[in-house]
Amino acid sequence: MSNNKNVSPTILLIFGATGDLAKRKLFPAFYNLFLEGRMPKQFQIIALGRRDNDSEKFRDYIKDNLNEFSRNKVDSDEVWEKFSQQVTYFKHQLDEEESYKDLEKELKNIDEKFGVRANRLFYFSIAPSFISTVSEYIKKTELAPNADQDRIIIEKPFGHDKASAIELNELLTKTFKEEQIYRIDHYLGKETVQNIFTFRFGNSIFEPLWNHNFIEKVEITVAEEVGVEERGAFYEKTGALKDMIQNHLLQILCMVAMENPNSFEAKEIRDKKVDVLRAIRRIKPEDVSKYAVRGQYKEGEIRGKEVVAYREEKDVDKESNIETFAAIEYYLDNERWQNVPFYLRTGKRMKEKQSYVSILFKSIPSNNFPGTENMLANRLIINIQPTMDIRLQFMTKKPGLSMVLKPGEMVFDYNDCSSADSPEAYETLLLDALLGDPTLFMRSDQVEEAWDVVASIQDVWENETAPDFPNYVAGSLGPEASDLLQTKQGYKWLPNTIEKRK
Ligand SMILES: NC(=O)C1=CN([C@@H]2O[C@H](COP(=O)(O)OP(=O)(O)OC[C@H]3O[C@@H](n4cnc5c(N)ncnc54)[C@H](OP(=O)(O)O)[C@@H]3O)[C@@H](O)[C@H]2O)C=CC1
Ligand SMILES: O=C1O[C@H](COP(=O)(O)O)[C@@H](O)[C@H](O)[C@H]1O
Numbered sequence: 001m002s003n004n005k006n007v008s009p010t011i012l013l014i015f016g017a018t019g020d021l022a023k024r025k026l027f028p029a030f031y032n033l034f035l036e037g038r039m040p041k042q043f044q045i046i047a048l049g050r051r052d053n054d055s056e057k058f059r060d061y062i063k064d065n066l067n068e069f070s071r072n073k074v075d076s077d078e079v080w081e082k083f084s085q086q087v088t089y090f091k092h093q094l095d096e097e098e099s100y101k102d103l104e105k106e107l108k109n110i111d112e113k114f115g116v117r118a119n120r121l122f123y124f125s126i127a128p129s130f131i132s133t134v135s136e137y138i139k140k141t142e143l144a145p146n147a148d149q150d151r152i153i154i155e156k157p158f159g160h161d162k163a164s165a166i167e168l169n170e171l172l173t174k175t176f177k178e179e180q181i182y183r184i185d186h187y188l189g190k191e192t193v194q195n196i197f198t199f200r201f202g203n204s205i206f207e208p209l210w211n212h213n214f215i216e217k218v219e220i221t222v223a224e225e226v227g228v229e230e231r232g233a234f235y236e237k238t239g240a241l242k243d244m245i246q247n248h249l250l251q252i253l254c255m256v257a258m259e260n261p262n263s264f265e266a267k268e269i270r271d272k273k274v275d276v277l278r279a280i281r282r283i284k285p286e287d288v289s290k291y292a293v294r295g296q297y298k299e300g301e302i303r304g305k306e307v308v309a310y311r312e313e314k315d316v317d318k319e320s321n322i323e324t325f326a327a328i329e330y331y332l333d334n335e336r337w338q339n340v341p342f343y344l345r346t347g348k349r350m351k352e353k354q355s356y357v358s359i360l361f362k363s364i365p366s367n368n369f370p371g372t373e374n375m376l377a378n379r380l381i382i383n384i385q386p387t388m389d390i391r392l393q394f395m396t397k398k399p400g401l402s403m404v405l406k407p408g409e410m411v412f413d414y415n416d417c418s419s420a421d422s423p424e425a426y427e428t429l430l431l432d433a434l435l436g437d438p439t440l441f442m443r444s445d446q447v448e449e450a451w452d453v454v455a456s457i458q459d460v461w462e463n464e465t466a467p468d469f470p471n472y473v474a475g476s477l478g479p480e481a482s483d484l485l486q487t488k489q490g491y492k493w494l495p496n497t498i499e500k501r502k
Contacts, residue, residue: 007434008149009042009118011110013103015094015134016125017047017058020230021155025186026125027062028070029426034083035072036423038431042114046106048092058089071421094130100141107143120150121433128157132171139175147177153433154183156247157238158442161458162451169444182433183442187248189425189432191414192384194440196255196357199382199390206380207260209361211336216377217491219343219358220252222384223350225302227474228324232315240294240326241461244346246454250277251442252384253342256357257332266439270446277449279334288460293481294467295325297349300474307349307474321467324348327482328457329489341489345482349474355384356496374405374501383496388414388422393498409498 012030014022033039047058063080067073074080090106093099111117122144124131131154137143144150154172159165172181187193200207209215222244228235235243254273261268283291299309310316310324325347331339361378369375379393389411396408414422432440442450461467472479477493486492 007038007040007043007431009114009116010040010044010121010434011107011118012043012045012121012123013048014045014123014125015048015092015130016123016127017089018049018051018053019125021125022047023062023065024069025424025426026123026430028066029424029430031066031070031074031083032072032423032427033431035079036427038427040434042116042118043086044110044118045087046103047087047089048103049089050091050093052091053089055087055089059084059087062087071424094126094137095133097137097140100137100143104141104143117146117149119434120144122150122152124152124154128155128159131168135172135175144176144180147180151180151182151433151436152176153430154181156183156185157242158183158247158447159451160237160242162448162455165444165447165451169448173444178444179438181444182438183444183447184429185247185251185442186425186429187251188440188442189427189429190384191422191425191428192382192388193252193255194428195390196252196382200256201260212338212340214361215340216360216362217341217343218253218256218360219494220249220256220345220356221358221493221496222249222252222346222355223353223477224346224348225350225353227297227307227310227349228313228316230314232313235324236316236320236322239322239461240324240346240348241454241458245326245328245344246450247442249344249346250450250453252357253280253330253344256359257337257342259336264439266437269439270443274443274445274449275334276332277446277453279332279337280453281331281333282453283328283330283456285456285460288457291329291485292457292461293325293327293479293485294323294461295347295472295479295482296320296322296467296469297324297347297472297474298470300349300476302349302351302475309470309474310349311470321464321469323461323467323469325350325472325478325482327478327485329485330453341491343486343491343493345478345493347472347478351475351477353386354496356387357382357384358494358496360494369405370403372405374407376407376499376501379494379498381496381498387496391498406501407498 014026016022030045063074124134159168254276257276258272261272297310300307311318311320327345330342359380363377375395381391383389392410393407395405398404398406429440
């Protein structure tokens with residue numbers, strides 16, 4: 001979000017630097033920021049890992065990973081040399097105090113080299129079970145004493161329910177001030193998600209229509225083609241509700257539904273988002289089956305390739321009752337959104353990767369046109385990924401001698417507006433963390449409220465002993481019951497393109 005380019009000298013410390021997230025997302029983000037000239041003039045990345053390693057070997061490992069996962073590959077020895085010399089590997093045990101004392105000495109050496117006490121940004125790219133240990137040692141060894149200079153970034157999942165999120169917030173605030181804590185939700189860093197904000201509040205023509213008087217329903221779909229990959233053990237403790245709905249989909253909902261902020265200050269924007277979460281009507285336990293549907297994939301075919309059932313994935317229980325699909329119908333009890341259903345759905349191993357928001361406007365009140373069988377209500381489609389565009393569907397007269405209606409569309413395509421690749425979400429978010437701009441990060445109350453929104457569904461599903469799993473074929477659009485969620489209201493899930501009519 002920030003435009004400021006003046007980043008103070010910073011030491012970036014990555015706990016879990018040998019892990020999956022670091023290799024696929026964090027190092028590519030730092031490298032791309034470096035190429036864009038967005039890293040601080042003076043910076044040092046300290047890669048912390050428990051394995052025996054040296055900086056030279058670690059740099060080779062990072063180089064290979066950049067060539068595999070980064071949007072910009074390493075194609076200049078000179079640039080690589082400059083970047084890599086600012087990455088050092090440091091052997092470290094998360095649960096040993098001595099390790100933190102050694103680290104402090106290393107940090108002091110770097111400060112001396114920089115000639116200034118550098119900001120310290122600690123990235124917790126580690127299992128959630130280590131968060132308390134690491135923050136306690138940081139406190140004990142006074143590694144992050146300055147609230148205005150030192151920050152931590154915490155990954156999701158942030159707790160596993162509301163109580164544990166509160167507990168974790170309490171624990172972290174014993175060591176850090178709230179303004180030092182950056183809870184990441186990478187969807188908020190996506191270009192297309194940020195653009196929802198600009199689209200709504202930077203244009204005067206949509207906002208007057210953005211309410212229950214003109215909007216019939218809102219859908220948010222995040223469909224994935226991938227299964228659980230190497231993360232079966234993690235997913236067995238998580239499932240689609242906790243992995244995706246509680247964070248990414250609710251955050252998109254907040255962007256769509258929030259009130260106009262009075263300023264662009266982080267506090268104001270986060271306040272407005274919390275208001276949305278508070279307004280979401282809590283689903284009573286006895287109504288969960290009416291408003292929420294879950295599913296688990298069986299074997300199937302995606303893009304002509306056979307894929308196994310969830311229960312056959314690595315580290316997954318053969319009788320697992322974990323959901324890989326979730327769809328929910330929510331309502332917001334506030335003036336703007338009364339009686340407008342918000343349908344959220346997400347799933348793994350679906351037909352194709354597609355994330356989008358669909359906003360269906362109300363039909364015109366009276367319809368005197370001939371050929372009305374072709375009449376469609378206006379619809380706005382915000383394609384988040386992999387397609388990145390915004391489409392407005394409207395009715396036109398089909399050229400010809402009779403009055404026949406035909407849907408037309410206006411399209412804003414990201415490919416047409418920039419020759420540069422869009423930054424990855426982690427690039428945007430890491431830059432904001434470097435700059436000390438928390439707007440796109442989750443405040444403690446946002447996370448807690450989001451857990452509250454899913455709490456009853458979570459309880460009911462966790463206690464359900466025999467769901468009808470597996471109940472959707474890999475490569476489909478999810479279980480039949482998710483269609484029923486909409487058909488009972490006279491709706492259907494709408495695609496991410498406008499409907500074509502001859
Ligand atoms: N991977 C992803 O796509 C995503 C991950 N996340 C979150 O990010 C965090 C990291 O995930 P991920 O990278 O996948 O996890 P990994 O299991 O791949 O990596 C964990 C890291 O922690 C290190 N570690 C474990 N125990 C110790 C110890 N005792 N001392 C020092 N280091 C230790 C590991 O070192 P070693 O290599 O030696 O085992 C490794 O570097 C988690 O909170 C996860 O939920 C969030 C969203 C997506
Ligand atoms: O946080 C997560 O997100 C990914 C999907 O992210 P995307 O940027 O590829 O859309 C999901 O696959 C993963 O299970 C979840 O933990």
